[in-house]
Amino acid sequence: MRPKTSQALTSKVLLLGVFIAFLFLFVLRSSISSSKENPTSAPVLQTFAVKTSNNAIEEAEAKSTNCSPSCNKIPRPLAQALLHYTTSTITPQQTLKEISVTAKVLEKKSPCNFLVFGLGHDSFMWSALNYGGRTVFLEEDEAWIEQIKRRFPTLESYHVKYDSKVNQAENLMDVGKGPECTAIGDPKYSMCELALKSLPNEIYETKWDLIMVDAPTGYYEEAPGRMTAIYTAGMMARNREEGETDVFVHDVNRVVEDKFSSAFLCQGYMKKQVGRLRRFTIPSHRDGLDKPFCPE
Structure with a gap:
């Protein structure tokens, strides 16, 4: 048989581990919920890349629209x-x-x-x-x-x-x-x-x-x-x-x-x-x- 002091210590360690695991799950869940509710928390680099691509397309379309009727014609x-x-x-x-x-x-x-x-x-x-x-x-x-x-x-x-x-x-x-x-x-x-x-x-x-x-x-x-x-x-x-x-x-x-x-x-x-x-x-x-x- 193990002494009573050893069993008590083991119970305390087990309870501490469960508490830490519960705390980790709570924090993780809160983080996920915050990300869904606030789209601006998406990575800045990804947002910048999308905006840059859209701007490039818009500029190309603008140049094409503003081109004179003869700019692409041979004399x-x-x-x-x-x-x-x-x-x-x-x-x-x-x-x-x-x-x-x-x-x-x-x-x-x-x-x-x-x-x-x-x-x-x-x-x-x-x-x-x-x-x-x-x-x-x-x-x-x-x-x-x-x-x-x-x-x-x-x-x-x-x-x-x-x-x-x-x-x-x-x-x-x-x-x-x-x-x-x-x-x-x-x-x-x-x-x-x-x-x-x-x-x-x-x-x-x-x-x-x-x-x-x-x-x-x-x-x-x-x-x-x-x-x-x-x-x-x-x-x-x-x-x-x-x-x-x-x-x-x-x-x-x-x-x-x-x-x-x-x-x-x-x-x-x-x-x-x-x-x-x-x-x-x-x-x-x-x-x-x-x-x-x-x-x-």
């Missing part, structure tokens, strides 16, 4: 060019590789001033690639200008009359070697027979960043040929006050385009040839009139 000229070329069965005369040569230069320089000898099926493309700049087309056929204007009224084009013929090319090459043709100056007032002098005044007054010679017609003996266009493009580049001009000549597989671009745009200024297209980069000669016509 109209680019949209028109896209529609035209995706629905047309007529493709530009230049190949993709040839077009890419000029397009890469435009990517760096546009918006800029771009002068194109020739108005054709690729004109809308050149204007779109120079979006925000000024692209001007010079064309020999007045009827063709009117036809293109009806389809693309935003294109800026002017009629040009050429007095030369392909069968005169050899004689004009000899003329171009004379001192009156190598003197730097405004082509409009040049004494050189190769210079185009009847273009609109603004053509001479504008500082052209790019010039494309893809006209006039030059594939038969009585055609105007591109002798004067190539020469005038080179003189415009040399006569600008400062900087340099990229000049492109297409159809260099033909005799006139090959010889005249080499002679008057200069082999030393040629940067690249891809297919039938050559690119020349001609610096201003106004800041150094002692520069040779072509680099040595």
